[in-house]
Amino acid sequence: MRDWLLYRTFWDLTITGLALGSIYSLVALGYTLVYGVLRLINFAHSEIFMVGTFGALMASQEFLGIPMLEDGGYPYRTGFMLIVFLMFILLCAMVFSGLGAVALERVAYKLRGNGDLFGAVVLAFLTGFVVSMVFVDDTLANVIVAAILTAPITMGYMSLFRRGKQSPRLAFLISAIGASTAIAEAMAIWGPEKREQYQTPRILEKDVLFTFLGADVRVDNLIVIVGALLMMVALTLFVNKSRLGRGVRAVAQDAETARILGVNVDMIILVTFALGGVMAGGAAMLFTLVYEQSRFNIGFILGVKSFTAAVLGGIGNLKGALLGGLILGLVENYASAIFGGQWKDVVAFVVLLVVLMFRPTGLLGESLGRARV
Amino acid sequence: MTNDVLLQFSDITMQFGGVTALSEVTIDIRRGEILGLIGPNGAGKTTCFNVMTGVYKPTKGTVRFDGQDIVPLKRYEITLAGIARTFQNIRLFGNMTALENVMVGADARKASSVGGALLRTPRQRAEDKESRDRAMELLTFMGIADRAGDAARNLPYGYQRRLEIARALGTEPKLLCLDEPAAGFNPAEKQELNELILKIREQGYTVLLIEHDMSVVMNVSDRVAVLDFGRKIAEGLPADVRANPDVIAAYLGVPDAS
Amino acid sequence: MNPVVRSLRQVGASLAGAKAGLSARWHAMGPSQRLSAYVLGVLALYLAPWWTEIPLLGSIVDTPGTQFTTVLSDRVIIFVLVALGLNVVVGLAGLLDLGYVGFYAVGAYTTAILTSSHASLPWLIALPISIVVSMVFGVILGAPTLRLRGDYLAIVTLGFGEIIRLSAKNAEWLGGSRGINDIKHPPSIGPLKFGVVDPKPYYWLGLTMVFVVMFLLHRLENSRVGRAWVAIREDEDAAELMGVDTFRFKLWAFAIGAAVGGLAGVQYAGKVGFINPDNFPLLLSILFLAAVVLGGSGNMHGAILGGILVSYLPERLRNFQDKRVFVFGVALVLVMVFRPEGLLPKRVGAKKAVAAPGEGGSQ
Numbered sequence: 001m002r003d004w005l006l007y008r009t010f011w012d013l014t015i016t017g018l019a020l021g022s023i024y025s026l027v028a029l030g031y032t033l034v035y036g037v038l039r040l041i042n043f044a045h046s047e048i049f050m051v052g053t054f055g056a057l058m059a060s061q062e063f064l065g066i067p068m069l070e071d072g073g074y075p076y077r078t079g080f081m082l083i084v085f086l087m088f089i090l091l092c093a094m095v096f097s098g099l100g101a102v103a104l105e106r107v108a109y110k111l112r113g114n115g116d117l118f119g120a121v122v123l124a125f126l127t128g129f130v131v132s133m134v135f136v137d138d139t140l141a142n143v144i145v146a147a148i149l150t151a152p153i154t155m156g157y158m159s160l161f162r163r164g165k166q167s168p169r170l171a172f173l174i175s176a177i178g179a180s181t182a183i184a185e186a187m188a189i190w191g192p193e194k195r196e197q198y199q200t201p202r203i204l205e206k207d208v209l210f211t212f213l214g215a216d217v218r219v220d221n222l223i224v225i226v227g228a229l230l231m232m233v234a235l236t237l238f239v240n241k242s243r244l245g246r247g248v249r250a251v252a253q254d255a256e257t258a259r260i261l262g263v264n265v266d267m268i269i270l271v272t273f274a275l276g277g278v279m280a281g282g283a284a285m286l287f288t289l290v291y292e293q294s295r296f297n298i299g300f301i302l303g304v305k306s307f308t309a310a311v312l313g314g315i316g317n318l319k320g321a322l323l324g325g326l327i328l329g330l331v332e333n334y335a336s337a338i339f340g341g342q343w344k345d346v347v348a349f350v351v352l353l354v355v356l357m358f359r360p361t362g363l364l365g366e367s368l369g370r371a372r373v
Numbered sequence: 374m375t376n377d378v379l380l381q382f383s384d385i386t387m388q389f390g391g392v393t394a395l396s397e398v399t400i401d402i403r404r405g406e407i408l409g410l411i412g413p414n415g416a417g418k419t420t421c422f423n424v425m426t427g428v429y430k431p432t433k434g435t436v437r438f439d440g441q442d443i444v445p446l447k448r449y450e451i452t453l454a455g456i457a458r459t460f461q462n463i464r465l466f467g468n469m470t471a472l473e474n475v476m477v478g479a480d481a482r483k484a485s486s487v488g489g490a491l492l493r494t495p496r497q498r499a500e501d502k503e504s505r506d507r508a509m510e511l512l513t514f515m516g517i518a519d520r521a522g523d524a525a526r527n528l529p530y531g532y533q534r535r536l537e538i539a540r541a542l543g544t545e546p547k548l549l550c551l552d553e554p555a556a557g558f559n560p561a562e563k564q565e566l567n568e569l570i571l572k573i574r575e576q577g578y579t580v581l582l583i584e585h586d587m588s589v590v591m592n593v594s595d596r597v598a599v600l601d602f603g604r605k606i607a608e609g610l611p612a613d614v615r616a617n618p619d620v621i622a623a624y625l626g627v628p629d630a631s
Numbered sequence: 632m633n634p635v636v637r638s639l640r641q642v643g644a645s646l647a648g649a650k651a652g653l654s655a656r657w658h659a660m661g662p663s664q665r666l667s668a669y670v671l672g673v674l675a676l677y678l679a680p681w682w683t684e685i686p687l688l689g690s691i692v693d694t695p696g697t698q699f700t701t702v703l704s705d706r707v708i709i710f711v712l713v714a715l716g717l718n719v720v721v722g723l724a725g726l727l728d729l730g731y732v733g734f735y736a737v738g739a740y741t742t743a744i745l746t747s748s749h750a751s752l753p754w755l756i757a758l759p760i761s762i763v764v765s766m767v768f769g770v771i772l773g774a775p776t777l778r779l780r781g782d783y784l785a786i787v788t789l790g791f792g793e794i795i796r797l798s799a800k801n802a803e804w805l806g807g808s809r810g811i812n813d814i815k816h817p818p819s820i821g822p823l824k825f826g827v828v829d830p831k832p833y834y835w836l837g838l839t840m841v842f843v844v845m846f847l848l849h850r851l852e853n854s855r856v857g858r859a860w861v862a863i864r865e866d867e868d869a870a871e872l873m874g875v876d877t878f879r880f881k882l883w884a885f886a887i888g889a890a891v892g893g894l895a896g897v898q899y900a901g902k903v904g905f906i907n908p909d910n911f912p913l914l915l916s917i918l919f920l921a922a923v924v925l926g927g928s929g930n931m932h933g934a935i936l937g938g939i940l941v942s943y944l945p946e947r948l949r950n951f952q953d954k955r956v957f958v959f960g961v962a963l964v965l966v967m968v969f970r971p972e973g974l975l976p977k978r979v980g981a982k983k984a985v986a987a988p989g990e991g992g993s994q
Contacts, residue, residue, distance in 0.1 A: 041782040108964055123968060126961050133958065134948050157969070170727060171971040173785060174924055177729070178963025181917055185957035300913065304793075307786060342801050349790035356783055357775050426872055452874040466865035468929075468979050469858070477862045480855035481874025487883050490854035491847055501854060524979040544874045 011215030013333040019221040019290065021329020022228035026283035027306035028313070028321035029235065030101070030276025036252035036316040037272045040169070043176035044108065046303020047183040048100045048277050052284030053294035054191065055096025057200045059089040062192075066201045074202045085203055089288075094281030100183075101277025105270055108179040109172060117158070124153035126182075139190065180299070188296040199293045224286045231282045232322055235275065239318065244271050252316065301345055305332075308352040314362030323363060379404040379579050380425065380456075380548055385434035387420055387603075394420045396603045397434070402548065407570060407580040409594030409611070411587075413623055416600040418583045419461055422550050425581075426458050427451040439547065453481060457546035459537040461553045461583075467526035471517065471536050474525050475508035478543025511539040515569070530557055535569075542578070549573065550581045555589045567593045591615065599623065676838060679703055680831050694946040704830035704902060706942040708837035709895050714922040714938030715844050715931065716891025721920065722928030723857065724884035725864025726777070727785040730792025731919050733772070734889040736911040737765045737795065738896025740805060743906055746815035748806060754815045754901050758894075765893025766886045773885035777878060792916050800908040810907025814900045825901070833902045840898065844891055845931060851887070852931070860884055861929070914956060921959045925966055927973030936975055 027049050034042040060066050064085060066075050077085055106118045128149030132142040188195045204223075208216040239245035247268045250258040259265045287302075288294060309328045313320025328351060336344040355362065380402040387395035395417045402408050410418050423429045425436060427448040436443050443451050457478070466474050483504060489497030512518040515535040520528055525536060534554055541549055551570070555563050563586060570593050574580055584590040590597060590611070597614045599607040601623040607614050614620055660668070680700040683689040694702045713735060720728045741761035745752045752760075776787045799805045816825040823832040851857050859880045862870035871877045900906055918941055926937020945955035966973065 041786065043785075108968075119968075123965060127965060130958050130961050133954055169781060170725070171967040173727060173782060174920070174971075175964050175967035177917060177920070178960045178967065180960070181914075182957055182960030182964065185954070185960060189954055189957060304786070304790065311783075342797075346794060346797055349794055352790055353775070353787060356779055356787060360779070360783070428868075428872070447876075448871045449874050449876050452872060457874075458872060460869070464866050464869040466862050466869070468865055468977070469861055470979060473858055473861075476855075477858050477870065477875065478873045480858060483855055485855065487851065487856050487887070490851050490856050493850060497854065504855065540873060 009337070011213045013337055014330060015212070015215050015217055015221055017330035017333035018326060019224040019329070020333065021309075021326035022225050023283045023287050023290075023325070024302075024306045024309045024328050025322045025325025026228050026231060026279045026286070027302065028310035028325050029232070029279045029318060031307050031310040032313075032315055032318060032321045033248070033272050033276045033279075035310070037248060037255070037269055038109070040109075040172050041176075041307070042104075042109075042273075042276070043173060043303075044104055044180035044183065045101075045276065045280065046299035046306070047180045048097050048104065048299075049280040049284055049287075049302060049306075050184065050187065050294065050296065050299035051100045052093040052097030052277075052281040053288050053298065054187065054198065055281065056089050056093040056285045056288040057198050057294055058192065059092035060085070060200050060203065063092065064088065066203060068199065068201045070201075074205070076205045077203045078205070082204065086285075086289075090282065090285045093285040093288075094278045097281030097284060098274050098277040101273040101280070102270060104179060105273040108175045109269075109273075117154075120154045120157040121150060124157055125150045127153055184296050184299055191296060193295075195296060197293050197295050200288050202292055204289065220290050224290060227282070227286055231279060232318075235279060236318060238275070244268070248272055248275075304352070305345075305348040308348045308355070311352060311360075312355050312362055314364040317362065317364045320362055320364040327363075377404045378402065379439060380581075381435070381437040382421070382425065383435050383437070385421070385424055385431045385436065387417070387424055387429060388432045394603050395424070395431075398600070398603070398605050400598050400605065400608070402579060402581055403596075404547075404579055405574065405577070406595040407574055407582060407593055409590040409597040410581060410583045410600065411585070411590055411597060411614075412600035412606075415602075416623075417603040418600055419552060420603075421600070422458060422552055422581075422583065425550065426456055449481070452544055452546070455545075455547035456550065457541035457544045457548070458550040459534075459541055459552055459554060461556070463533050463537055465525040465533060465536060465540070467524065469525055470522050471512060471525055471528060471532070471539075472505070472508050472521040474536055475511050475539045475543045476504045478540045479504040479507045479511075479545075481544045508539075508543060511542050512536075514542075514572075515539045531562060534558075538569075538573075542573070546578065548579045548581060550583075552583045553585065554582070555584055555586045560588070563589055587615075673842070677835060680834060692947070694943075697946055698830070700830045700834060702943065702946045704834035704837060705899075706946065707939055708834060708841065709899050710919070710922055710942035711841055711935050711938035712837065712844065712895035712898065713892055713919050714926065714934040714941075715841070715848060716888045716895065717919050717923045718928060718931065718934035719848065719851075719860070719891070720884050720888035721923050722930065722934060723852065723864065724860040724881060725781075725867075726881060726884060727781055728788045728885075728888070729785045729916050729920065730772075730788035730790065730795075731888070731892055732911050732913070732916040733788075733792040733795040734765045734768060734892030735896040735899070735915070735919075736792075736799065737768050737889075738762065738893030739900040739906050739910070740799060740811070740896075741765070741893070742897045742900040743811040743814045744805070747813045748811045749804070752815075754817045754897075757815070758897050761897045762890050762893050765889045765896070768893075769886040769889025770882060772889075773882045777881045777885070789913070789916070792911075793913060796908050796911050796913075799911070806907065808908060810905060810910075812905040814904050814906065816904065817901050827904070830902070833898075837898050840894060841935075844894070848887075848891075848931060856880065856883065864929075918956075918959060921963055923973075925959075925962060925973055927975035927977065930973075930975055930977035933973050933975035933977070937973065 027045070030045045030048065031042060034040065034045070069075070103122065106116060107122045125146050128146035129142050131149075132145035136142060136145070192198055204220060206218050206220050209219050209222060210217055239248055247258070247263050248271065250261070250263055251265055251268045255265055258268075305328060306325065309324035310321050311324070312328060313322065313324025328348065331351065332344055332347045335347045359365075378401045382398065382400040382402075385395050385398045386393065398417070398421065400408075400421070410421065412418055420429070424431050427443065427446060430444060438454055438456060441454060443454055446454065466477065469477070483500040485494065485497040485500050509518065509521065512521050515538060517532045517535050517539070520532055525533065528536065538549075538551065538554065555566050558566060567589055570580060570582065582590065582594065594611055596609060597611050598605055599614055599617070599620050606619045606623060607617045657665070680703065683693045683699045693699050713731065717728065717731050720726050720731070738761045741764045742754065742757040744750070745757040745760060746754055772788065772791050776784060779787060800808055805811070817836060819825065823835070825832050825836075859870065859875045862873070862875055863877050863880060867877055922937035922941040923934050924937070925940060926935065927933020941959065945952050
């Protein structure tokens with residue numbers, strides 16, 4: 001055991017822990033929202049986050065064309081331009097994640113026997129692609145073959161869909177696992193950096209803005225904490241005040257009754273996935289701001305930690321996601337200072353086990369459906 | 374039929390959050406009788422079953438079965454103590470054959486486990502045969518032996534209902550709880566069911582029966598208990614209960630004071 | 632209906648017809664004929680290392696880039712063992728275990744510790760000890776977690792698998808990132824020497840293990856234990872109310888599954904001679920799961936087929952190699968959408984007449 005932290009280090013760890021925890025909270029919202037309406041764990045949400053980070057990274061490198069180094073130093077931007085760039089990166093991340101979440105819902109979760117054309121098309125394309133991949137090594141050729149085969153396979157799939165069998169719950173989970181694996185591998189095979197680290201240019205100069213009780217508060221940590229808070233406030237307002245938000249809460253409470261009362265449950269589920277995706281996109285942008293890199297397989301570990309945060313706070317409970325994320329971020333930081341960095345990842349698993357065994361409803365323990373959010 | 378009480382359901386209150394599903398309900402089931410439990414929808418009949426079989430732990434009150442307090446027991450222990458049930462919405466093991474479904478019930482009282490199975494000890498083989506034979510007997514008793522080898526999910530509705538009863542009987546219960554066994558039956562089938570329930574009682578089982586259909590309950594029960602809004606409002610012989618004004622009011626409502 | 636779909640349907644129909652025809656012939660065979668068929672089949676499997684010599688068959692099955700027999704001994708037979716074990720947990724009892732690689736690792740590491748880094752016991756002694764240790768881990772994992780609902784159980788088991796791997800990586804006494812070398816090989820049996828060059832004895836050893844495991848699992852499946860497992864999978868609450876001690880049987884499922892997984896680990900360690908944490912990534916758990924699910928969970932033969940597919944196809948189709956994880960991911964989604972029972976689902980309620988009371992359970 002290391003020597004206990006200096007007073008100064010404790011607050012350093014707290015600040016960075018809160019920043020880290022904010023990211024967990026945002027991703028945890030995605031898990032909690034989907035669980036609230038579907039009573040299912042969206043195993044592939046972690047990959048939605050990963051896709052968002054790539055969106056953020058590509059925004060600055062490919063879309064904005066900012067180089068890694070400029071005039072021998074970091075390509076810092078300031079003032080109005082900085083804000084515009086950051087907003088653009090945020091937008092890209094949210095779009096990537098949001099669209100990813102929507103596509104995921106249409107493909108992997110629409111197993112309910114009611115045929116969905118979009119899902120059938122995507123699955124048909126993938127089928128054609130995979131079959132062609134087995135025989136031919138050229139990606140372009142595979143895409144062409146897949147495109148040709150998509151139409152007939154889609155029709156076949158649609159007719160299979162119409163047979164309308166209810167899928168067992170386990171099937172959803174396994175399907176999500178498959179989707180998660182496929183998305184991560186797809187990024188590894190066809191993504192910008194394949195299996196290597198994908199780095200982003202640093203456009204934000206990471207000054208220390210002020211000191212708080214002896215700890216340096218860097219601007220990027222501050223942006224993360226404040227940004228996450230703003231996004232969560234926006235989400236809470238949306239869920240509480242808007243018509244779609246009411247629909248989400250209604251479906252979370254009782255889907256059948258909501259359906260009878262005229263709520264378009266399928267649309268609400270889609271919206272829920274999209275909301276989770278957008279939040280994950282926000283988290284992704286903030287993540288790349290602090291860590292300046294991503295990789296095809298970062299989804300898994302961050303996903304487990306965010307899921308732990310959601311469970312810790314009380315799955316289905318939005319405030320719980322916030323609380324759980326912050327607590328986990330802090331605990332992880334403190335634990336790695338005490339036990340050493342290599343055990344950091346184990347902390348989340350241990351917390352998860354402890355929570356599930358002793359207080360499975362979590363700290364705040366209420367679900368999205370009840371009025372208190 | 375003696376006055377010997379098999380199940381004592383005393384002062385049971387069952388609360389879920391803000392909802393009180395049962396309120397100080399007391400029911401005694403006598404050994405060897407057929408007791409009907411009726412009441413309007415939502416009265417708490419299935420909740421009673423759930424408390425009796427250990428699905429819920431009552432908020433207040435005690436349940437004594439054959440002298441033993443069964444509330445602290447685990448669900449499967451309660452079954453081994455001698456209470457078996459069927460379900461309102463059929464819950465068979467769909468991907469097992471009819472025979473296997475009943476065998477699961479019969480297996481409950483068998484002692485052999487993994488070791489015996491791996492080594493195929495004589496005891497394990499004997500117990501397996503016992504389960505199989507008993508299951509076949511029960512299927513024959515219920516009149517569904519011709520489909521013994523079919524998957525439970527493929528059976529016609531009437532067979533499935535009877536299979537559930539056979540499976541429950543497989544556990545060698547003292548008390549058999551039937552939750553709306555006549556749902557979806559036509560009059561002829563209901564008549565068959567009545568005879569079946571009487572036959573079951575003749576075999577020595579005590580029966581607790583939830584039913585909506587009066588032609589079943591009133592013809593088959595020795596006594597009837599009536600629940601309404603979680604309270605017991607009447608109990609006694611079928612004819613008496615049928616004429617009880619509180620019971621009539623519960624089902625039909627009190628006439629308007631206009 | 633478009634021509635592609637129509638022709639696909641025709642192919643499907645003729646395949647189904649062929650299968651039905653074979654099935655009818657099989658059922659029509661007398662017991663002695665079936666026995667000879669089985670014996671021939673088993674013999675053919677033991678002769679598998681020489682399949683590549685057969686003119687037409689050889690070129691179809693041969694694996695470019697890697698020696699066919701090595702594929703059999705290092706990948707196929709391991710995956711088949713694992714699939715058999717995981718099938719007990721996922722297929723029979725319906726418990727979604729995403730950390731099965733943990734038991735596999737425990738088996739391998741226990742053997743490594745006992746024969747190389749911390750003691751010098753022979754492989755044959757390490758074998759039963761490793762299996763028991765794996766079982767213990769199965770109970771340790773199961774006892775606190777089996778009361779959790781399906782989704783949560785999946786995540787927790789996943790965490791378990793990762794904890795095992797991370798512990799192996801961070802603990803020096805387990806070799807750390809470098810792992811453990813010089814793991815002993817199985818002892819010679821008569822003319823068969825378990826050296827470093829010839830994979831054939833390892834394959835035969837593994838194949839024999841597969842048959843033994845199949846035999847034992849078959850007994851379990853057709854006993855009250857197997858029935859209890861399926862009842863738990865079908866409707867756990869109803870099973871409990873029918874007198875099944877669900878906790879005890881779920882724990883047994885975990886323990887048996889862990890034992891078989893550990894056995895696979897021992898076999899693996901004994902063959903390759905050195906292991907490190909990178910041999911046991913989360914990905915492997917996903918592939919294991921894919922093997923059981925794609926092949927047909929709940930069915931031993933389905934699990935075996937799945938194990939063969941997942942381990943053999945990437946070696947046979949080299950294009951597949953780097954992309955195999957992607958392909959299996961997509962395959963999982965497709966199978967779950969269209970055929971969640973898998974390729975070879977267990978057929979319940981066979982067309983044959985019901986066994987008369989007194990006849991033993993055979994299936």
